[in-house]
Amino acid sequence: MFYLITFTLIYLTITVYFSYLGYRRTVTVSDYLLAGRQVHPVTMGLSYGATYISTSAIIGFGGVSALYGFGLTWLSFLNIMIGVWVAFVIFGKRTRKMGKALDAHTFPELLGRRYESRFIQGFSGLVIVIFMPVYTAAVLIGISRFIEVYLSIPFSTAFLAFLLITACFVIWGGLKGVLYTSAFQGIIMVVSMVAIGISTYYSLGGISQAHRSLEAITPMVPHYLQEAGHRGFASMPQAFSSIWWYVITTMIMGVGIGVIGQPQLNVRFMTLKSDRELNRSVPFAAIFILCTTGVAYAVGALTNVYFYNTYTELPLHAVQGNLDKIIPLYIDRFYPQWFVALFLVCLMSAAMSAGSSQFHALGTSLSRDIFEQALLKGKSVAETTIVTRIGIVLSIFATLIIGLVLPESIVAVATAFFFSLCGATFIPVYLFGLYWKRGTKPAAKASILSGFFVSLIWMLLFHEEEARALGLCRKIFNMESLAGHPWNMIDPQIIALPISFIVFIVVSLVTRPVREETVTKAFIHI
Amino acid sequence: MMLGFSDSWVFAGFAFTIVSALFCVVYGILNWRKGGMEKEGDYREEIQWEREEIELIEKLP
Numbered sequence: 001m002f003y004l005i006t007f008t009l010i011y012l013t014i015t016v017y018f019s020y021l022g023y024r025r026t027v028t029v030s031d032y033l034l035a036g037r038q039v040h041p042v043t044m045g046l047s048y049g050a051t052y053i054s055t056s057a058i059i060g061f062g063g064v065s066a067l068y069g070f071g072l073t074w075l076s077f078l079n080i081m082i083g084v085w086v087a088f089v090i091f092g093k094r095t096r097k098m099g100k101a102l103d104a105h106t107f108p109e110l111l112g113r114r115y116e117s118r119f120i121q122g123f124s125g126l127v128i129v130i131f132m133p134v135y136t137a138a139v140l141i142g143i144s145r146f147i148e149v150y151l152s153i154p155f156s157t158a159f160l161a162f163l164l165i166t167a168c169f170v171i172w173g174g175l176k177g178v179l180y181t182s183a184f185q186g187i188i189m190v191v192s193m194v195a196i197g198i199s200t201y202y203s204l205g206g207i208s209q210a211h212r213s214l215e216a217i218t219p220m221v222p223h224y225l226q227e228a229g230h231r232g233f234a235s236m237p238q239a240f241s242s243i244w245w246y247v248i249t250t251m252i253m254g255v256g257i258g259v260i261g262q263p264q265l266n267v268r269f270m271t272l273k274s275d276r277e278l279n280r281s282v283p284f285a286a287i288f289i290l291c292t293t294g295v296a297y298a299v300g301a302l303t304n305v306y307f308y309n310t311y312t313e314l315p316l317h318a319v320q321g322n323l324d325k326i327i328p329l330y331i332d333r334f335y336p337q338w339f340v341a342l343f344l345v346c347l348m349s350a351a352m353s354a355g356s357s358q359f360h361a362l363g364t365s366l367s368r369d370i371f372e373q374a375l376l377k378g379k380s381v382a383e384t385t386i387v388t389r390i391g392i393v394l395s396i397f398a399t400l401i402i403g404l405v406l407p408e409s410i411v412a413v414a415t416a417f418f419f420s421l422c423g424a425t426f427i428p429v430y431l432f433g434l435y436w437k438r439g440t441k442p443a444a445k446a447s448i449l450s451g452f453f454v455s456l457i458w459m460l461l462f463h464e465e466e467a468r469a470l471g472l473c474r475k476i477f478n479m480e481s482l483a484g485h486p487w488n489m490i491d492p493q494i495i496a497l498p499i500s501f502i503v504f505i506v507v508s509l510v511t512r513p514v515r516e517e518t519v520t521k522a523f524i525h526i
Numbered sequence: 527m528m529l530g531f532s533d534s535w536v537f538a539g540f541a542f543t544i545v546s547a548l549f550c551v552v553y554g555i556l557n558w559r560k561g562g563m564e565k566e567g568d569y570r571e572e573i574q575w576e577r578e579e580i581e582l583i584e585k586l587p
Contacts, residue, residue: 073536
């Protein structure tokens, strides 16, 4: 307890200081000319990484990796290649230039102004406001599971307590210094995760030996998993089996591709001054992702060796099937108490950096996209502040309720759900908005609506995991899913994304383009 | 056995993860000085953007 209180107090003091520093730096416009706003590439890289990688990657996907094994390493590849390189270079550079040219300050606003559509801005904002709390809940569940294991307190108490801490942080200025605090939080995450990665591999006799030991326990994989296509923790699942479809389309591609449509990440590019800062941030963000997700997924799989060697049981059984508890239990059982307290601070960093950016995106969507643009038709009024505050408080309540009603082993699933939904809804309009001048307003509307609703219908009626949890399909059709294997295992994004792409292209070709002046203005710096 | 993995797909994923991180580092180094000067000192648009950004942040709790 001594370590926990000491580390937490040090962490919170530094976080509040950075928060204040970040806020002070954005106070005056003249600061901007004096390079007050210039963002150091390390700050940008770490801050982006800490926003992207949250407790859900470490706890949720670490736990998933403990169940499905090293196949998840493909997700860390996509996290780096798509989540960093493609996001920064292919999307980030043009987002920054177009964002400034169109005076856009939120992701929905960029889309709305590019296609001259208040509907697009309002609807995109609505998607964020309604569904972001699911992801925020997943992030907070991640850390709450750890607190539950570490302090042996009920999950609901841990969840409520941490949500209150995050809410206070957000309400007392957390949102104003997001960039600097998240960079500091990023450093804590890198240090802790690298320590876990090195100590895990070291104690298992090195990289190759650790992987060989993992292969050696393949016969221990439960029979029902083997039948579903599990071929061991150091192997990919059997091609085209149920587990293969699930791991590839939901866990790897859902998050790996869906990152491009994440509003709280895209908005970061607009705060940069030049492409040079973007170029320089790429290596730092990539190293960050390698050190955090790369380590989390590898350690997740290797927990099997640890638990088996020590207790002759797999971690899956040690946590009674709740995947979200595997990493917490591993850290709690196999590391000294001072490190466990440090790891909790690492998770706090991960939860707060992602959480504050999520509330930031949520608050700006509510005030600017929904209230001022969609409802007040572009007017800016003093009441916006009150509406935003009420909205954020309501979203904190929504997060609380969602967090308490969600079932076990949900962190990675809820994260994949949000990433997948954003991916299918936003990626085509975003990509064509940046690269294709011929894209039209009706096409953008149709693409967003088709991506969103096809995803939703697929989740409710076809994708067995969500369909079973939500129960609508059972009520109407008296079955778990309307489709058989493999369709019931294919992630909604894999179906909805191609559809929203095709809809965008086809509708663009038969409808009137966006006004010439708007297109010229949008592409003026490109 | 490559790094202790007998499944070549898993080895490929493991190797690609490290190679992609290295690729990003090389990309950053090669483009370290590129993209700095774009608008020849015309910051009016950026100042306008910054002013609105501050207003927007002020409206948040």
